[in-house]
Amino acid sequence: MQSVKTKKGLAALWLLCLILVLAACSGGKGGDRSGAPAGGESGGSASPAAGKVTLTFWNGFTGPDRPAYEELVKKFNAEHPKIEVVMDITPWDSLLAKLPTSFVSGQGPDIAGFDSALIPKYAKANLILPLDELYGADGIDPGVLPEGLLKAMKYGNHYYGAPANFATLMMYYNKDLFKEAGLDPNKPPATWDEWKVAIEKTTKTNGSDKQYGFVLGDHSTIPVWPILMWGGGADFVSEDGTKATLDTPEFKSALEFWTDLIANKGASPTNLTGAESDKLFSTGKAAMTITGPWMTSGFTEAGLNYDVAPVPAGPKGSFTLANSVALVAGKDTKHKAEVLEFMKFWNSKASQEYLSVRSGFPPSRLDLEGSEKLKENPFVPKFASVAKSGKFYLQGVEDYTKVDTDIVTPLIQAVTNKQMTVEEAIKTYQPMLQNALDGRK
Amino acid sequence: MATLTSRNSRKKSLERQGRTATFFLFPSITALALFVFWPIADSLWLSFHHWSLLDPEHAFAGLDNYSSLVKDPLFWKDVRQTAVYTVFVVPLSIALALLLALLCNEKLKGLAFFKAVYFLPVVSSFAIIAIVWSFLMDPDIGLLSYYFKQIGLSSGEWLRSTTWAMPAVILVAVWKNVGFNMVILLAGLQGIPASLYEAAKLDGAGMFGRFRSVTLPMLRHTLLFVLITSITASFQVFDQVYVMTRGGPLHSTETIVYYIYHQGFELLDMGYASSAAWILFAAVFAITIVQLKLFRYDQTD
Numbered sequence: 001m002q003s004v005k006t007k008k009g010l011a012a013l014w015l016l017c018l019i020l021v022l023a024a025c026s027g028g029k030g031g032d033r034s035g036a037p038a039g040g041e042s043g044g045s046a047s048p049a050a051g052k053v054t055l056t057f058w059n060g061f062t063g064p065d066r067p068a069y070e071e072l073v074k075k076f077n078a079e080h081p082k083i084e085v086v087m088d089i090t091p092w093d094s095l096l097a098k099l100p101t102s103f104v105s106g107q108g109p110d111i112a113g114f115d116s117a118l119i120p121k122y123a124k125a126n127l128i129l130p131l132d133e134l135y136g137a138d139g140i141d142p143g144v145l146p147e148g149l150l151k152a153m154k155y156g157n158h159y160y161g162a163p164a165n166f167a168t169l170m171m172y173y174n175k176d177l178f179k180e181a182g183l184d185p186n187k188p189p190a191t192w193d194e195w196k197v198a199i200e201k202t203t204k205t206n207g208s209d210k211q212y213g214f215v216l217g218d219h220s221t222i223p224v225w226p227i228l229m230w231g232g233g234a235d236f237v238s239e240d241g242t243k244a245t246l247d248t249p250e251f252k253s254a255l256e257f258w259t260d261l262i263a264n265k266g267a268s269p270t271n272l273t274g275a276e277s278d279k280l281f282s283t284g285k286a287a288m289t290i291t292g293p294w295m296t297s298g299f300t301e302a303g304l305n306y307d308v309a310p311v312p313a314g315p316k317g318s319f320t321l322a323n324s325v326a327l328v329a330g331k332d333t334k335h336k337a338e339v340l341e342f343m344k345f346w347n348s349k350a351s352q353e354y355l356s357v358r359s360g361f362p363p364s365r366l367d368l369e370g371s372e373k374l375k376e377n378p379f380v381p382k383f384a385s386v387a388k389s390g391k392f393y394l395q396g397v398e399d400y401t402k403v404d405t406d407i408v409t410p411l412i413q414a415v416t417n418k419q420m421t422v423e424e425a426i427k428t429y430q431p432m433l434q435n436a437l438d439g440r441k
Numbered sequence: 442m443a444t445l446t447s448r449n450s451r452k453k454s455l456e457r458q459g460r461t462a463t464f465f466l467f468p469s470i471t472a473l474a475l476f477v478f479w480p481i482a483d484s485l486w487l488s489f490h491h492w493s494l495l496d497p498e499h500a501f502a503g504l505d506n507y508s509s510l511v512k513d514p515l516f517w518k519d520v521r522q523t524a525v526y527t528v529f530v531v532p533l534s535i536a537l538a539l540l541l542a543l544l545c546n547e548k549l550k551g552l553a554f555f556k557a558v559y560f561l562p563v564v565s566s567f568a569i570i571a572i573v574w575s576f577l578m579d580p581d582i583g584l585l586s587y588y589f590k591q592i593g594l595s596s597g598e599w600l601r602s603t604t605w606a607m608p609a610v611i612l613v614a615v616w617k618n619v620g621f622n623m624v625i626l627l628a629g630l631q632g633i634p635a636s637l638y639e640a641a642k643l644d645g646a647g648m649f650g651r652f653r654s655v656t657l658p659m660l661r662h663t664l665l666f667v668l669i670t671s672i673t674a675s676f677q678v679f680d681q682v683y684v685m686t687r688g689g690p691l692h693s694t695e696t697i698v699y700y701i702y703h704q705g706f707e708l709l710d711m712g713y714a715s716s717a718a719w720i721l722f723a724a725v726f727a728i729t730i731v732q733l734k735l736f737r738y739d740q741t742d
Contacts, residue, residue: 006461007464010464017468097706100494210581219687220687269581270690271690280581280582413691417691419691
């Protein structure tokens with residue numbers, strides 16, 4: 001008698017547990033979609049009013065510029081009562097890890113923000129929608145965006161993204177270290193020759209207190225080496241991203257010039273991440289570095305006496321790196337018109353001014369050059385002034401991650417660690433790069 | 442009559458216990474099956490296909506993934522480096538742990554404090570440890586380099602050098618694992634009856650003699666356990682490499698699991714990454730079998 005009762009009781013208990021587990025799992029998934037709006041949105045308006053459209057927006061804006069983006073989204077929601085955009089912010093590497101699987105399983109967001117270099121990959125796999133109708137008289141005027149930026153939003157002949165932000169890189173230099181080395185702190189180098197002299201004068205390699213003339217990262221960083229190659233008239237890939245161009249004489253001489261300064265003359269430690277090179281500059285151990293507008297507040301807080309200048313012009317011209325996080329429309333969205341409305345708003349004059357001043361980034365538009373509002377942040381006009389010479393790295397390359405991590409970085413590290421000569425490295429990596437561009441393993 | 446009933450009732454009670462046990466096991470087995478066993482089996486299926494997360498269709502590839510894997514020099518470099526890592530971390534962490542366990546086994550005051558201190562790295566998050574050690578070992582602004590310079594040595598390049606990055610990672614790994622092995626060996630030591638030591642002393646064995654003839658043999662099963670877990674864990678090293686060096690500089694600290702992660706989650710080629718995962722599984726399985734046979738695990742003393 002007892003055994004039958006306990007058996008029934010056990011079965012009931014087990015069934016209850018199973019039900020609870022299943023309820024918790026599906027409840028969690030549902031809650032994830034509608035609840036937990038990031039960035040101080042109005043307390044969880046989970047049930048949209050009649051006719052109101054809710055758009056999910058995933059991005060990785062976790063940096064010091066985060067409040068600027070959150071404010072802009074709030075403004076949009078206030079000015080568009082029928083649309084509500086809900087942001088979900090996670091660090092970039094988590095975001096990029098969950099985005100493909102989310103799209104593939106049909107759970108992707110309406111809007112996503114990620115580096116424009118990834119547009120080819122997502123567009124090719126049809127995970128994001130073409131946005132040709134956004135660019136025109138009704139939407140964003142293509143004429144107001146820098147040419148490089150416009151190209152970065154395309155894949156093939158169609159537009160797939162709208163700029164979320166636009167960064168250019170400039171040379172930061174430490175005025176105190178310049179003075180110590182006998183250089184004029186108000187006349188930063190403007191050509192490679194002057195730059196070489198300045199680097200050699202500010203580099204101290206012996207003794208226990210090393211000082212570096214010019215520090216740069218070669219992995220986990222905003223790319224700086226491409227700028228050094230462009231100045232010398234070289235590039236890693238052709239304009240359309242289909243041919244490897246390591247075997248040009250310009251590439252060889254540019255790589256030799258910089259390897260000599262960095263590996264042989266000790267201008268910079270090798271194998272640094274971007275964060276490490278920023279750290280060396282902010283602790284006063286480096287005289288110069290190249291990075292984007294996001295570092296200004298950090299360097300100012302560190303009490304450095306510094307300024308920014310355009311990257312010195314190489315023998316083949318003055319170039320810098322441009323970088324942009326792009327807004328894209330997820331393939332699962334049911335409200336494409338509203339998504340385009342959001343993208344248009346984001347790139348309007350008023351929004352760009354607002355965003356620029358608060359984040360320190362230059363605006364995506366070229367027609368704000370004389371704007372008084374922008375001058376509130378003294379660095380913005382400086383970074384905006386080099387927008388026209390900004391090129392995008394690995395433009396149009398479909399497998400950006402593989403090329404950058406598995407080929408370009410080891411190539412640079414092989415020569416700066418003196419494991420290969422420049423010739424050997426070019427011979428080894430040129431075929432590997434061509435294979436990757438052709439989509440072969 | 443009596444024996445027949447008691448045998449029957451024993452059988453019935455065992456059946457009942459069996460059924461109760463099944464009920465209790467059901468939820469855990471279901472969860473394990475759903476989230477562990479099925480994905481493992483599925484990954485074997487993936488490894489025979491060209492399965493990129495971004496492709497709409499996945500073609501059957503036969504053994505293509507495996508053959509590309511075997512032809513990739515980077516994969517073999519990672520295998521070599523994982524082996525080097527294991528060869529250094531396992532003996533070092535076990536020997537050091539044994540030493541610490543022997544010391545902590547003494548009847549002295551305040552040993553509980555030391556046991557806690559040695560175990561602390563084990564329960565600390567690997568990501569945080571890796572970050573802290575990276576700071577300490579920074580050649581320009583790190584504390585370690587500062588002290589080196591104070592005593593007149595030049596600071597090494599540590600994590601930035603292709604030669605010294607792996608030793609640095611090994612050092613941090615040993616530091617982290619020693620406590621875990623020590624605690625297990627300590628438990629093993631405490632299971633050795635004191636009478637054996639007394640008998641050895643009576644036979645005239647000195648400290649080393651007692652260690653060789655009493656401690657080591659009696660610790661055989663514990664040492665086997667520690668060896669197997671250490672080797673299995675070493676083959677799967679990933680956390681510290683990912684956070685401290687990202688496999689660099691120039692792939693010098695890359696390991697097999699890092700390769701799998703990079704191929705599967707960064708380059709999104711799940712089929713290829715799965716094949717590497719299965720090769721790793723086969724290797725660890727084979728090594729474990731060898732160890733078990735070597736240590737005669739199924740025989741008791």
